[in-house]
Amino acid sequence: MSFSEQDHAYMRRALALAEKVLYLTDPNPRVGCVIVKDGIVIGEGATQKVGGPHAEVMAIQDAKHRGYANQLAGSTFYVTLEPCSHFGRTPPCADALVTHQVGRVVVASLDPNPLVGGKGIAKLREAGIQVDYPLLAEEALAINTGFISRMAAQRPWTWTKLACSLDGKVALNNGVSQWITAEPARRDGQHWRARSSVVLTGIGTILKDNPLLNVRAIATERQPIRAVIDGQFQIPEDAQIFNGSPVWIFTHTDNSAKRVRLQAKNVDVIVLPKKGEYIDLAEVWQVLMQRGINEVHVEAGPTLNGALLEAGLIDELLIYMAPKILGPGQSLFNLPALSDLSAVKQFTWVEQLAVGQDLRLRLRAKERWNTLLQAIV
């Protein structure tokens, strides 16, 4: 399939609309839609929060609002995700497009949701609508990585946010770590919390920093769940994280009295088996998947980060690197020593961006990414 420059431009606009609802739609995908008729944009829209209208319906409403109701027939829809074909919380978008006698639908990426999975496109084509895809699928994947991972690979997409020095240190040996990076980097980190489904940390960070782990500094209508890996269920009942919004605690230590007391603070304690000394992290991720978590934002210390890396659960690294040399200190990941370089954990660079005086480095597990990309084209 080859696309025109205009197709690219309209799809980029649709992707930008999807990006505007990055913090809002979870656990639904962020979708943007642009309707074009005779070279004029007659409607635009993006998915609203859960239970609200999808992008296509928003765009149709927009077109009607602008007085273009009679222009929908024969128009072209640019949608960043395959229109849904099933009755969920809202009626199928594909039906709406058929009803309005749309002429052509350009789709960035297939929806790997088993309830859709090509059925949306089949329904459109059966109705005689021309459907062209994929267009800018990798950009679409970047916007819905977690949703696509949960649907196509049955696991959330996990990144870990790290702040370190040039020599890979997150703290001095005495634990001093505030602040290695500067304010712009710390603010940028809030964006990643805001898009995630869950902000997850370890008990070490709770005991050391007593963080809230919510989204501040930037506006959002939705707060992610907060979660703590706390094998021995040590968390103090007066920890700041217990602010009334939901918290999930993963532990291998059952203490029903403490669990019941915490329930009153909107805390859900999930008891899981051990694997060796520690909680089985793969089981934790299984629960996250079952609970509809798309994107996991890890913000933890070297112990949990090392364990997650070893368990193969980290899909992406989000590193804020300060132009400083700390010398002796705590490294990014606590890992066992290797004897040769063939066993190192390998990622690929995605981005290098100056954020204030620091650098934002992003890396991905390439095979995981490619698997997802294959599932949507």
Add this chain to the structure above:
Amino acid sequence: MSFSEQDHAYMRRALALAEKVLYLTDPNPRVGCVIVKDGIVIGEGATQKVGGPHAEVMAIQDAKHRGYANQLAGSTFYVTLEPCSHFGRTPPCADALVTHQVGRVVVASLDPNPLVGGKGIAKLREAGIQVDYPLLAEEALAINTGFISRMAAQRPWTWTKLACSLDGKVALNNGVSQWITAEPARRDGQHWRARSSVVLTGIGTILKDNPLLNVRAIATERQPIRAVIDGQFQIPEDAQIFNGSPVWIFTHTDNSAKRVRLQAKNVDVIVLPKKGEYIDLAEVWQVLMQRGINEVHVEAGPTLNGALLEAGLIDELLIYMAPKILGPGQSLFNLPALSDLSAVKQFTWVEQLAVGQDLRLRLRAKERWNTLLQAIV
């Protein structure tokens, strides 16, 4: 002083000409020159190797060769460094410009050489020639950082080339380090050797890797000096580095028999005082300065790198970072532990560039850089 777009374009061309002789002219500065008459480039040139013609003379020769001898009067010269005013190995370029009745000279940066230091510009102006500067001085500084540092700050400009993992490790704990970065990064590193005046390492690297430390993989007419910091004068007399080309050894241990034997292999052994346990690195840099070294390319292990960093001798970091996590291993710099973050060594980012699968990160000591910039504008 405000410059036209065309002034910028011609000066960029002159800078590109200077860059072409980056490996060649040391210890002289790399200078480019473009001659423009009535909107036409009538001559171009760059400084040749020591004793050969300077950029202005090369450009005048080029103009004559192209048949523009009678167009030089009233022409505009774009020169990346102030024309010299003194008799050195060649006659003063300023005189040549006066002789040819040039109309205007645009200069990127002043020459902080005390033998020039504005005298070139004064001579031109006395002859009634319009002189405009500085134009793209920071770009000019990047090309002649070492020369300008030696002239303006009485010390060479020193960068250290490092190859590390994402977590700042240069080797596993068992010493295994080949290869953390991939071939494109290793090849890129040769470019920095080639532009330097001296490639410097420590005895630890000699004993571990037995390197040649010369420029291979890329073509150059000039090889930098190679130097070894070897406090106890432990270097084996059959080390590969003794290949007939000059080697300097800095030591605090006099061993005249070994010194004389090595002299036959073109090795110069410089005995310097200790500072505490180790050789006084500030004294080493003093000798490098006295010997006309502009740019020092350090390629060493964590011990020497740590000592140089502590001594404040590292002006620039050239880091090739692999997208890998090594876990326990040797860090970039062996340094004493700090107790708070206010004492960390701070640099500023200059560049982030993908080189093959790795990332090239460059950082500078900002104050040092700004001092040099002030000296040339």
